[in-house]
Amino acid sequence: MDYEKIFKHIYEELEKIENKGQVADYIPELSMVDPNSFGVQLTTVEGEKYAFGDSNIRFSIQSIAKVFSYVLAYSLVKSDLWDRVGVEPSGTAFNSLVQLENDRGVPRNPFINAGAIVICDILVSELQSPKEEVLSFIHELSGVNSINFNHTIAKSERANGFINFALVNFMKSFGNIHNDIDDVMDLYFNICSIEMSCEELSNSFLFLANNGVVPYSGAKILSSSRTKRANALMQTCGFYDEAGQFTFKVGLPGKSGIGGGIVAVHPMKYCITVWSPPLNSKGNSYKGMLFLEEFTTQTELSIF
Amino acid sequence: MDYEKIFKHIYEELEKIENKGQVADYIPELSMVDPNSFGVQLTTVEGEKYAFGDSNIRFSIQSIAKVFSYVLAYSLVKSDLWDRVGVEPSGTAFNSLVQLENDRGVPRNPFINAGAIVICDILVSELQSPKEEVLSFIHELSGVNSINFNHTIAKSERANGFINFALVNFMKSFGNIHNDIDDVMDLYFNICSIEMSCEELSNSFLFLANNGVVPYSGAKILSSSRTKRANALMQTCGFYDEAGQFTFKVGLPGKSGIGGGIVAVHPMKYCITVWSPPLNSKGNSYKGMLFLEEFTTQTELSIF
Amino acid sequence: MDYEKIFKHIYEELEKIENKGQVADYIPELSMVDPNSFGVQLTTVEGEKYAFGDSNIRFSIQSIAKVFSYVLAYSLVKSDLWDRVGVEPSGTAFNSLVQLENDRGVPRNPFINAGAIVICDILVSELQSPKEEVLSFIHELSGVNSINFNHTIAKSERANGFINFALVNFMKSFGNIHNDIDDVMDLYFNICSIEMSCEELSNSFLFLANNGVVPYSGAKILSSSRTKRANALMQTCGFYDEAGQFTFKVGLPGKSGIGGGIVAVHPMKYCITVWSPPLNSKGNSYKGMLFLEEFTTQTELSIF
Amino acid sequence: MDYEKIFKHIYEELEKIENKGQVADYIPELSMVDPNSFGVQLTTVEGEKYAFGDSNIRFSIQSIAKVFSYVLAYSLVKSDLWDRVGVEPSGTAFNSLVQLENDRGVPRNPFINAGAIVICDILVSELQSPKEEVLSFIHELSGVNSINFNHTIAKSERANGFINFALVNFMKSFGNIHNDIDDVMDLYFNICSIEMSCEELSNSFLFLANNGVVPYSGAKILSSSRTKRANALMQTCGFYDEAGQFTFKVGLPGKSGIGGGIVAVHPMKYCITVWSPPLNSKGNSYKGMLFLEEFTTQTELSIF
Numbered sequence A, B, C, D: 001m002d003y004e005k006i007f008k009h010i011y012e013e014l015e016k017i018e019n020k021g022q023v024a025d026y027i028p029e030l031s032m033v034d035p036n037s038f039g040v041q042l043t044t045v046e047g048e049k050y051a052f053g054d055s056n057i058r059f060s061i062q063s064i065a066k067v068f069s070y071v072l073a074y075s076l077v078k079s080d081l082w083d084r085v086g087v088e089p090s091g092t093a094f095n096s097l098v099q100l101e102n103d104r105g106v107p108r109n110p111f112i113n114a115g116a117i118v119i120c121d122i123l124v125s126e127l128q129s130p131k132e133e134v135l136s137f138i139h140e141l142s143g144v145n146s147i148n149f150n151h152t153i154a155k156s157e158r159a160n161g162f163i164n165f166a167l168v169n170f171m172k173s174f175g176n177i178h179n180d181i182d183d184v185m186d187l188y189f190n191i192c193s194i195e196m197s198c199e200e201l202s203n204s205f206l207f208l209a210n211n212g213v214v215p216y217s218g219a220k221i222l223s224s225s226r227t228k229r230a231n232a233l234m235q236t237c238g239f240y241d242e243a244g245q246f247t248f249k250v251g252l253p254g255k256s257g258i259g260g261g262i263v264a265v266h267p268m269k270y271c272i273t274v275w276s277p278p279l280n281s282k283g284n285s286y287k288g289m290l291f292l293e294e295f296t297t298q299t300e301l302s303i304f
Helices: A003-015 A062-076 A098-102 A113-126 A130-142 A151-159 A162-173 A181-192 A198-209 A224-237 A240-249 A286-299 B003-015 B062-076 B098-102 B113-126 B130-142 B151-159 B162-173 B181-192 B198-209 B224-237 B240-249 B286-299 C003-015 C062-076 C098-102 C113-126 C130-142 C151-159 C162-173 C181-192 C198-209 C224-237 C240-249 C286-299 D003-015 D062-076 D098-102 D113-126 D130-142 D151-159 D162-173 D181-192 D198-209 D224-237 D240-249 D286-299
Strands: A039-044 A049-053 A254-256 A261-266 A270-275 B039-044 B049-053 B254-256 B261-266 B270-275 C039-044 C049-053 C254-256 C261-266 C270-275 D039-044 D049-053 D254-256 D261-266 D270-275
Touching: A003 A039, A003 A049, A003 A286, A039 A198, A049 A198, A062 A113, A062 A130, A062 A181, A062 A198, A062 A224, A062 A254, A062 A261, A098 A162, A098 D098, A113 A130, A113 A162, A113 A181, A130 A181, A130 A198, A151 A181, A162 A181, A162 D162, A198 A224, A198 A261, A198 A270, A224 A240, A224 A254, A224 B224, A224 B240, A240 A254, A240 A286, A240 B224, A261 A286, A270 A286, B003 B039, B003 B049, B003 B286, B039 B198, B049 B198, B062 B113, B062 B130, B062 B181, B062 B198, B062 B224, B062 B254, B062 B261, B098 B162, B098 C098, B113 B130, B113 B162, B113 B181, B130 B181, B130 B198, B151 B181, B162 B181, B162 C162, B198 B224, B198 B261, B198 B270, B224 B240, B224 B254, B240 B286, B261 B286, B270 B286, C003 C039, C003 C049, C003 C286, C039 C198, C049 C198, C062 C113, C062 C130, C062 C181, C062 C198, C062 C224, C062 C254, C062 C261, C098 C162, C113 C130, C113 C162, C113 C181, C130 C181, C130 C198, C151 C181, C162 C181, C198 C224, C198 C261, C198 C270, C224 C240, C224 C254, C224 D224, C224 D240, C240 C254, C240 C286, C240 D224, C261 C286, C270 C286, D003 D039, D003 D049, D003 D286, D039 D198, D049 D198, D062 D113, D062 D130, D062 D181, D062 D198, D062 D224, D062 D254, D062 D261, D098 D162, D113 D130, D113 D162, D113 D181, D130 D181, D130 D198, D151 D181, D162 D181, D198 D224, D198 D261, D198 D270, D224 D240, D224 D254, D240 D254, D240 D286, D261 D286, D270 D286
Parallel strands: none
Antiparallel strands: A039 A049, A039 A270, A254 A261, A261 A270, B039 B049, B039 B270, B254 B261, B261 B270, C039 C049, C039 C270, C254 C261, C261 C270, D039 D049, D039 D270, D254 D261, D261 D270
């Protein structure tokens, strides 16, 4: 299929509608991003690549990184992961404390903030140098060693991260955080600060479309069964309280970030990444959501 | 693939583990079902059929019928459906009133009780003889005209349906029920009382695996896009607060009922129905869930 | 003290401020009340009476009647009352279902709707002719036999009482309603429809300021200890989620109704009733609250 | 009245019943208290004193200190206090985050943990040396300059105070904490660590029974109106989600602490303090509650 032509066509259609989204502005670094940035990258498991717009510009991947930390933790631990974090959609906003109170400190899934913090706690327990090893893992997935944390963003996130500190303290009161809070949150805020391009993200997520194997290196990251489950988790939990909408309209497992990026995976076929900074009221890229809806509708390439 | 051999193998494996489930007993009719009943039916879009055990015995399909009423309503109305019911997983039990209070009377999705009641209200508005037309619709999908309501069960459900009456009254207080409560609930309780076999269910759901077309009759029930969306909705909302678990472990869109039945759809491939009456703590068939998990693991036939 | 002069003075002060309240309009009968109606009646345990304005005009006492039904039930039953309804302030709106779900069908207190419905269920169990006996009880307290239900209002309440029907069905699902729902709700809606004047209300509540004894008849309604407890309950639970405000600003136990009436009791001293139909956002009389705040501030006659 | 005889009598009655309470054990310092400690002190506004048991032994007053910090803040600020903390009973446990989420970071009242933390934030804003000035204030109220913080307890509280850190971070995310979190929590944990005896507590609270004036020094702490309101607030909010029970059974405004102390005020008459370390399931002194219920029942000295 001529994907680049389709990208261009959908992009032009979206240009005609008003962008009702707002760029995230809770930290200065995110608010300064050009709201008109727009990039797309599709990479197939056979190695074909289709790009559009700002597909090579790095942006703050934010919560998309929660997939990396989750997969890494999932590959390290055996038994106790699901005692400490669930696999159910939350039905509430990404930072809700209500549910955590009802569920006695066990987050609903690894992709809401509380769950991603528990994953960081597991990584702090399991790894010698958690930050370095997370970065190495992403280098391995992407094949690009220059991918790095943005320390300015990590610092800003920490200075404004009161809700996240509320979450981690609350979970620690239930015994669901085993390490020192500062160590866990240092890892958490750094992971959120990673910067990658659409192309790098599509390449890095490709193992999830390929039975757990990185196509270009042959490295086995997860078993087939666990790969299937990681995709299933993105399907039900990847978009906070808009997971149902995304599944309904786009029909692919995926994960969004507050930097305006969305990665979606079509198992056995391809990985696609869109980047458009203005966010809808649920914190997901306004045009990114519309773009992917149009894309799977026009290509009829959803999993359903 | 020799599906019947796989069915037998998994069945024998499950025989070795203790069945921790409990047959539903809130109404006498359900409590009298033989807990050892066990049936499976897989039907492919090409028309192949694979059966095991009690695949031809009819049972109370209960909430599985919510897919029929939803699809019928979805095919009748144009614009206002999604103002009145959402497409997000609920994150709470099937009969929760809490969420309905927060969401001002708009149920999270059409597969929790509140949402299915709104769908019945829409059908009462749209149809001349709602009960008869729902039945005709199921006859069309299944090709079996003897499928019917069980009036004894409908009556028992009504006599014990205090939570459902709480839900409908509460939604009416928000203006989200347009018709007389008794008319809406009469349809609701009757739909829940329908009895079908595994074979009839698999045949009836096959259009969802076939782009919206009933394979043996050629009847177009839904557009491709709406079919995709119906499957997506089953994926995120088909199993109450166990939707994430089912997606995670089984990896197919599906719908369960408190009578112990589960239907799952593999788009473009097949439809599979399992029936085993004892339920787990979430109200889904205990062995049915395990069976489908084993089935998609052994065949590697999930959508993810 | 020259109470009537104080009444006049406060009334004139309140005339100068804008009345931001709104007359209840969910049923036509209440919406037709003259919003400028204003009455006050103070009756002391020694039998002195002080009146102002429309103190002799009857109005719909609505939830104020919940004190009568509660006291009657409290005087009839021995042990099981507090298993079925609590004595804690609700912290939420008068008709919340959320709390009822958390508390497994046991209402927080007898003065929120759910609690008053449980009280009606107890009266239906305990009394031969519940409606007649409740009316007789009020005749005994007030000494006025013409006090009656307003059947038009009771009928309107029933026709619009979807939330109350949600509450009663929900409680019945938890086993906390023992009688037929229609019987219970018929009593409930009739009790809410009772019409009395400020003078009649002050006289009827006077036993609560007098150790449980009706001053003019000598009839012992409640023991001293139970009288104290009834007053305590009005203090913490008499004004829905404004109970704290009323206690804080007025400092007397009391009960409000959506018809714009408020009764307050100063133990061992007096009973005072105010009536002004426009309601604040919490459903309590806008000017009635301000009047009583000024009254206890100027006379320094609060219990604290 | 021969109060000491009454104290002895009630004490002996309570000896006969099993103490179902548990001494607080979340920090080692509290868990080491002798569970059989039992002290009572009643002080009248005329200066009479009645003591029983361990009335002169100091214990950790914990949340009772929230009345001191609240009164001090209330005497310092004019207008903005009630924008930042409410006067309504919470209806939930003392450390709930749920309500705080619903109410956008504004605690229900100054006596739940979140509210007391906001009060500390106000004191940090208003005072040069908050800790010293709070201590001076208590010295002024009690007339005893040796009353002090217990730094070991304050340190233990901080080391285990994850829920409190969750609360303060959560409120800061809503903008309802103006100062540095560490400064606010240092004051909070120190205030909770203050140690006083029953006698010292009764003397210190006596101004609340005396129109805001310290009887023995003549110092005016609060106006009559504000004193009345402080008492009203203790009535509705002094015992977490057992405030209704305490009002219902004891009928006096009061405040409890997790160290097993309870102070109650009878306006214009007296102040009474009881100390018995084992706590009921709501975190209030098991025997202290029963003692005060018996006391006001036998003396008929409640405010209702």
